[in-house]
Amino acid sequence: MVLRLNSTLLVALPLLLFAAAHGLVSYSEWRTVSGSSPGNGGGGGPSNDGSLNSGGVPTVDPPVVSSPATGLDANGNPANLNLSTVIPVAPPVPIPTVVTPYGPRGADHYAHAVPPKLEPQLDEDGDEFAMVPLSSGNSHTHLVKDGKAGEITRYTWSKLSADEPPVVTEPLASGSSAIKRFPVGKTRVRLEVEDNGGNTHQDDFVVDVEAPVQNGVYCYYYKGVTAAQRLPLDPRSSPKPVWAAAAPTMDFADASAFPAQGVGAAGKAFAQRCVFSLRVGATAATTFSVSGSGAVTLAIDNIFQALDIVGDAPSVTVTLAAGNHPVQVMYFAEDAGAAKLLLRVNGEALATKAALWDMRTVVPVLTTITPNVGSKQGGTTVHVNGVNFYSSVYTVTFGDLRGVKAVRTSRSVLTVNSPPVPADTTVPVVVSSKYGGSSNSIPFTYDGNAAPIRFKRQVVTQGGPDKKYVNNLGAAIAVGPDGRLYVGKKGHIHVLTISAGYDVTSACKTTGLSGMDQVTSVAFNPADTKLQLYAATSIIYYSEKENLPKTEWNNGKIVLLEPTAACMAVTKTVVSGLPVSDHDHVVAALVFDSAGRLRWSQGSFTNMGANTPTSGTGIGGLDEAPLSAALLVAPVNQPGFDGAVKWACDRTDPSKCKQSGGTDVKTFATGVRNSFGMMLHTNGFFYATDNGPNLSKDFGKRSTSCTTEADGPGWGDKLIKITDGKNQYFGHPNRARGAADKRQCVAYKPGGKVPAGATKEAAMFSGPPSHNGVMELMSNAFADAKHSLIVLQSAGKTQSSHLVSLNPAGDVTSITALNDGGLLGDTDAHGAILMTAYFPNELWVLVPSYARPSAAAPPFVSAVKPHRGRADGGNTVTVGGHNFGAAPTATFGGLPCTNVRRVAPDGTSFVCTTPKGTKGGFVKVEVTTAAGRKSQPSAGNGDFKYMEV
Structure with missing residues (x-):
């Protein structure tokens, strides 16, 4: 499969x-x-x-279809x-x-x-x-x-x-x-x-092609419609159905036989319209009779018949010629809890093979759209959920405008990008099929505050505009406080000095890592006032490809690098003994919190929580360790910190091991399968991407308890929102921890009902994997979108990115597709995103596309890098923008940023040292030219966030 x-x-x-x-x-x-x-x-x-x-x-x-509904010729x-x-x-x-x-x-x-x-x-x-x-x-x-x-x-x-x-x-x-x-x-x-x-x-795999004409009947459901209101003969006319479902015959013996989604609560009225074609073998008188509760209207060959359960005509006889005859049975129930309807043809239940319906001609029915709000500039990826999208051809309209790139992803989901509109408004979203007319509508709101951003992609060069920088095996990336670019590779970190045009002007390689160490994340502590780089390393496929013993699953570590005369070198192992799968789930996603503690992701050892040799062990063939499949935290700068994680066991079975050393390293969120990117938002929440599981085949089953498992279909990537101190569980099982926390033995699929004790994902991603890099948009170039998230996706030939808009509570309101992406990324002071393009072996830059201010305009602040620092001040930051002149000054929350230096000749950036601020404070940055011209107030909540230390 x-x-x-x-x-x-x-x-x-x-x-x-x-x-x-x-x-x-x-x-x-x-x-x-x-x-x-x-x-x-x-x-x-x-x-x-x-x-x-x-x-x-x-x-x-x-x-043969009926005369066209609105929107069809x-x-x-x-x-x-x-x-x-x-x-x-x-x-x-x-x-x-x-x-x-x-x-x-x-x-x-x-x-x-x-x-x-x-x-x-x-x-x-x-x-x-x-x-x-x-x-x-x-x-x-x-x-x-x-x-x-x-x-x-x-x-x-x-x-x-x-x-x-x-x-x-x-x-x-x-x-x-x-x-x-x-x-x-x-x-x-x-x-x-x-x-x-x-x-x-x-x-x-199997290609299954179905014939369009199916046995049985097809039924539409209308909530709140009574017999007095009736239904028109054309199923494509209003009122529009809110649900639809096929049925083998018309024996609805009690209320439970009707679909709950279509009938509503007990005591509520609903209407049902069942359509089918009756196959008649020879010309004969045919008697239709009904029983049950409520009212019924019958149409045969498009002619209404005098048939009513509550009236004087519970049956009707018509002469039908040999052939197929369209039939509609319209049923009106005043009380959904007491609904009942039985149809008999010549005294017998409707024979399944005598009743036919056509999959091509069903009227589409919508249930929800996600999200239901997006940018007035268009581009929001909308999932249109509905019932039985059988045909290959569907169109989606937003009011009078066509949706962009409408694709049927399943029989219940269409995906489409919203078109742009000139102003904020709310419009109906409608789906039309070639055969079945148009659906009911669901409102979609255009909100300027969800405005997308636009970038132009360019490639990082080295030594000239026609010479691409070669990024062999480079995955991790960070823009340092010194303005240089740090790219983590296998065996070293490449430190690059780049020009304003993103050309590498000089480069050096770090020392101190082994040739087997794959650098999977690099980060700087915003609390540091001197240059220090933290790097996560793992030996991936340590047994399968590197020939180490299977017991060497604790090879993950986090190291500190400091400057040398030649470049940088490893000076300290900060954390060691971390669990790594014998595949590619590793130590990753380094980020420092507001207190200067280090947080990171620890990948899983299993696909869905169960390491079952008979069903495949493609993630490495070991059970989860006590610290795997989780997000971890360590106070690395705390006096006496012990990061040497040790295990009390022989390491042949990680699930039986107990952490006996490095106990300052702890979990702060669990059930995270394989997060490769995590960040701390200025709203105080952590956000992380998490790669979804594969099919059970070859990779391992879904854990359903601490001792049982079942097959699993696999599912997509998700974004999670983490609140510190909440002990959140996000659904990937770890039986090693499940002994003390039973919820961690059970996998749950995102997108559905969340079990007790688990935390729902912030968002799901459609399309190909793998969603990895995540960062906060801090640029003032896109005022409406400031503080949104940028999520990067990279897998094989597909490279894309998404703008994820958040509300004041930090919840996702919409996801807008962008054109280009990469593996991992970081932003610079000009609002650009620098990314590792792993498969093309390149580095890419997404340069923001916006109208630059004229030379006569006041100064404009694009962004500050880094945008976090210690409350006591003293951090080196770069302020990017336009029209700064030769001698600019800057204030952070009204206080001067001192020691202004390295002013760009074209007035687009300078470096300064941050003033002291209030712990947890979020301030805006103002730039003043030598002539006294001041920049306009920044967008959003601020440009620079002070830490709690």
């Missing part, structure tokens, strides 16, 4: 610490076009003959709404490369085939075939060759037999994506990939 490498991050770090495919949705390449979906033949379109057969009622094959196509549809497009097919397998051991953990996770596909034109997009955008390799991240060079798709084991019966395609024709039924398919080291991997 689908291999869903979602978090296993470091995919080629040898890792990328993230690559891999959550596989939340089939990830194909799409292009927006006008018109119909591929595979819709000339006979597949609806007619305009006046028959009312849309709402799921087929009369012929292909179906006579042929059933979108009209007058400026709508768009989406179709899959296959990219060019690469030429296979034949090489000799490369790599020390564990070739099965190099190349990874990640086929699409496909829901059943629909034969939309009724020709017993469907054009199905196949995509392997998240296939990847953990190979490192010649000091560079590996790449997949061959993709081969093949049809398989039904044998066990299956054999290849037919080659289908080459290339990472393809569109192929599949017959109705289930077809087994294999994807095989090969990397540039010659390592291969294959995975099998």
Whole structure:
């Protein structure tokens, strides 16, 4: 089945610490076009003959649909709404490369085939075939060759037999994506990939194509509609349904037989409209009768019949010719708790095979949209949740405007980006299908305070604009208080001096790390007034690839580096003995809190909490350790601090070990599977990304108690909001801690009901993994978006980022997709984001796009770097912006920033030393030129945050 490498991050770090495919949705390449979906033949379109057969009622094959609802023309196509549809497009097919397998051991953990996770596909034109997009955008390799991240060079798709084991019966395609024709039924398919080291991997999956006409009936539900109000004959007219569901027959024996989502609470009125086509073998008199409670209206061949449970006509007889006849049964219940309806045809229950409905023609029904607020500049990624989106072609409108890049990710979810609007407003979101008319509406609010940002990506160069800096295996990154860029790699940290145009003008390498140490995070303590760098290191694949004993899972450490004459060197091991999986879940996400304590993430040893050899041990094959799958804290600058973590055990089974040393290192949040990025927001909350689990196959099952487990489908990445001191559990089990805290033995899937004692995620991310870097937007260039989060995503060929807007309580209000992203990142004083682009082996910069002030304008403060410092002052900071002149001065909360120096010749930055402030204070920065011109007040809550120390 689908291999869903979602978090296993470091995919080629040898890792990328993230690559891999959550596989939340089939990830194909799409292009927006006008018109119909591929595979819709000339006979597949609806007619305009006046028959009312849309709402799921087929009369012929292909179906005949009724006269068009609003937004559709006579042929059933979108009209007058400026709508768009989406179709899959296959990219060019690469030429296979034949090489000799490369790599020390564990070739099965190099190349990874990640086929699409496909829901059943629909034969939309009724020709017993469907054009199905196949995509392997998240296939990847953990190979490192010649000091560079590996790449997949061959993709081969093949049809398989039904044998066990299956054999290849037919080659289908080459290339990472393809569109192929599949017959109705289930077809087994294999994807095989090969990397540039010659390592291969294959995975099998099933393409299921369904015929559009199904046995049974299709029912719509309307809350609060009474018999007196009635329902129109056309299911696409108002009122719009709020729920819909298929049923095998019309035997609703009591209230529990109706879907709870459609009927509401006891005592409330609702209406049900069931549509189907009745198959009649020969011309005959046919009697329809009903029983139950409430009122019923019957329509046969689009003609209302005199049938009413509460009236004098509980049955009606009509003569029907041989063939299919559209039928509608409209039921009105005054009390949902007492609802009951039974339909009989010629005295017998409706035969399932005699009743038919068409998946193409159902009216879409919306239930929720998430988020329901976004930027007036557009770009907010909205998840439209609804019922049974069977067709491939749906359009989403925001008022009169077309949504951008509408994609059906499942039969219950569409994703779309909101279009821009000229002013704040609230508009109805409506979904239209080619066949079934338009849905009910849900309001979406445009709020300028959620405004997005726009960047232009450029590549960091070295020695000239045409010479890209080569970032082999660089993952961690930080902008230092000295203005230099620190990039963590394998065996060293590269320290880069960069120009204002992001060109490396000089570089040096740190010393003191072993060649096996992968640097996965670097950070500076804002409480320090001298230059000191903290680095998290781990030996990933320590047994599988580095040939260390399996007991060396405690190889993680955090070290301190200080300047030397040549560069920087390790001067101290701050924390040691930290748990690391024999895969790529590591010590990561270093951040200092307001008291100067160090916080970080400790990756998991398991996929979903259970290390079950029979179901796969792809994360490393060991049970969780007491400190794994958690966020940790250590007062590293406290006198007498002991960070030498020791374990009382033989280390063959981490779950049996007890922490016997380094007890100053503790957990402050648990149930975090694999967070690669964490930050402290100026609102006081920590935010962290967390990579979701893979499928149980090959990677390990979902822990359901301290002793039981079950299969798990895997799920996507999430963002979590952490409150210090709350002992929060975020859902990834650790049985080693579960002995004393039973909630930590049970995994829970985000997005649903949260079990007692667990903490709900702040947000879920759709699309490919892996979401890693997270930072606060402190730039004044985008005033409405200041203090929002930027989350970076990087996995294989996909690199993107998201703007996450927060409300005053620190909760997520919207997520807006941005164009480019990377693995990990940090901001500078000009509001730019510098990122490691791991797979391209480059460093990227997202430079904010905004109108620069004219030379005659007053000074403008872009940002301050770093934006946190000690309450006693004395921190070196860079103030970035425009029009500072040759001799600027600055105040922090009205107090002067002293020792102004390193003023940029073009007046865009300078360095100064922060004044003393109030503990926890958040101040704005004002710049004054030599001529006395002052900058305007900064946006948001402030520019510089004072710590509690």
